[in-house]
């Protein structure tokens with residue numbers, strides 16, 4: 343069985359963001375980078391599937407600058423067999439259609455039985471790339487899954503809807519699924535697996551080899567939203583903070599009455 | 600400008616977000632028509648043309664078939680903009696339709712400024728203006744972002760539609776969330792724990808503060824996904840919607856899906872180490888502090 347999992351590297355969301363000089367993206371110096379949270383679930387599910395079917399080959403793909411290879415190494419240490427890095431220093435400027443087209447271009451005619459992506463990326467959050475890849479490859483796709491089983495050439499999954507409701511759905515493979523938070527419990531790479539991962543194949547190709555389409559949208563500008571008017575920010579010693587909060591509860595709410 | 604609004608239907612009911620689409624079109628001053636795979640027994644209150652496919656035949660969820668139904672209507676109506684809710688139905692169907700149209704799809708739109716859609720970036724810490732390069736546009740709207748300025752009225756002119764497109768993904772029914780647990784929707788005071796609690800043992804702290812305030816404790820999704828708290832405690836789009844007199848968010852960043860569940864709270868206190876956490880946008884008070892220090896002291900002082 344051939345499996346593909348697509349991952350993205352994103353900044354730690356607790357970082358102090360600054361708008362870049364270009365005004366169209368965040369400044370990417372001084373940020374801590376990690377794997378898109380949703381993609382950790384995608385990798386875990388792909389690795390579990392690989393363990394289930396035995397004879398299989400699992401490729402992890404990531405589009406981005408050199409630094410994304412660090413995140414790819416984590417994917418290899420979690421159990422992916424090989425990595426394909428699409429080297430692109432300007433991946434942050436690519437729209438979801440371009441990113442999806444590159445992934446589809448790579449995956450076309452390679453015989454992947456299953457493709458896993460995250461449901462959305464934490465920085466851009468378009469929730470489009472996975473579904474677009476499937477449509478470009480003419481494959482059935484199931485988005486936002488919180489449960490996955492594979493048996494008899496079919497995927498059975500649960501899609502998460504609003505308010506705790508789920509939908510049971512199934513489709514034949516080849517297929518693509520997009521993974522939602524809580525789908526499984528992503529494993530931590532162990533030290534022996536981190537060592538083993540160093541010997542795994544991690545190829546790079548240039549973005550120009552896969553990019554054959556033009557963007558359908560672009561960023562005009564990026565900026566900080568306004569804070570709620572009148573919102574109070576308290577800082578300082580925790581003892582004082584506790585006293586201030588209690589005073590506020592007394593003055594502004596009826597809960598301590 | 601002409602818009603086509605994609606209404607939603609689930610479990611035999613029209614979804615409330617459908618009316619947000621109507622309001623959106625009105626705010627843009629655009630003409631609209633509506634598309635729905637549903638039933639003529641529960642029609643939307645809408646003063647316009649409704650293209651209606653039967654959910655009995657086409658299922659409430661069937662991406663390939665709904666896509667074809669919608670593309671047929673788009674070919675006929677030629678809208679400038681196709682409008683979805685950014686919901687589990689919308690984010691699944693919109694990219695398929697946009698791709699088939701060769702149109703840009705802008706997702707999770709929170710605002711339109713001078714005709715330009717604005718979307719959140721990085722867990723809502725930043726905003727992004729999107730320039731669309733195609734003539735036709737597909738947008739999906741963040742739920743609640745455009746609100747409802749008036750009650751829905753009218754009855755639609757219904758045009759029945761049908762398709763024989765092949766099914767790819769088979770829908771096998773719904774599964775309800777497990778019943779039981781707490782009903783947070785009635786709680787007047789809620790203290791919620793987020794990933795910032797760090798480890799499951801620290802949930803007790805948050806629970807302690809909730810007790811001292813005579814309220815219930817709630818949780819954000821990662822706390823529930825990690826099985827540190829029961830799903831009935833989860834606040835947000837895929838958990839409960841709450842509207843207490845007081846909501847205290849401890850170590851919660853304020854992702855859109857969490858805010859959607861608690862922004863109707865009367866008074867919000869956030870305790871967070873990150874001064875720029877998006878929860879600050881809606882909090883009445885943001886205490887910049889380590890919850891592991893502040894929460895126990897606060898609990899002690901309240902109990903004294």
Ligand SMILES: Cc1cc2nc3c(=O)[nH]c(=O)nc-3n(C[C@H](O)[C@H](O)[C@H](O)COP(=O)(O)OP(=O)(O)OC[C@H]3O[C@@H](n4cnc5c(N)ncnc54)[C@H](O)[C@@H]3O)c2cc1C
Pocket residue numbers: 355356461462523792793794795796818819820821822833834835836837838839849850851852853854855856857860870871872873876888889890891
């Ligand atoms: C379709 C969909 C549905 C979703 N539904 C829900 C939902 O119903 N409910 C929900 O909550 N989420 C939901 N989510 C997930 C949501 O997007 C966020 O991932 C989630 O809300 C983040 O939870 P958090 O704020 O606890 O964690 P994080 O975003 O990781 O934030 C942790 C916060 O804790 C702070 N912190 C860290 N350490 C400390 C400390 N010692 N003291 C004080 N503060 C500290 C950090 O600064 C940070 O702000 C959904 C996502 C999707 C895509």
Ligand SMILES: Nc1ncnc2c1ncn2[C@@H]1O[C@H](COP(=O)(O)O)[C@@H](O)[C@H]1O
Pocket residue numbers: 348349350351378380381384403404405406433438441458459460461462463464466467468469470471472
């Ligand atoms: N640069 C990228 N490289 C590889 N996969 C990506 C990239 N960007 C997005 N993806 C995949 O597409 C999913 C959805 O991303 P998005 O549409 O940006 O929200 C992510 O969870 C990844 O699985």
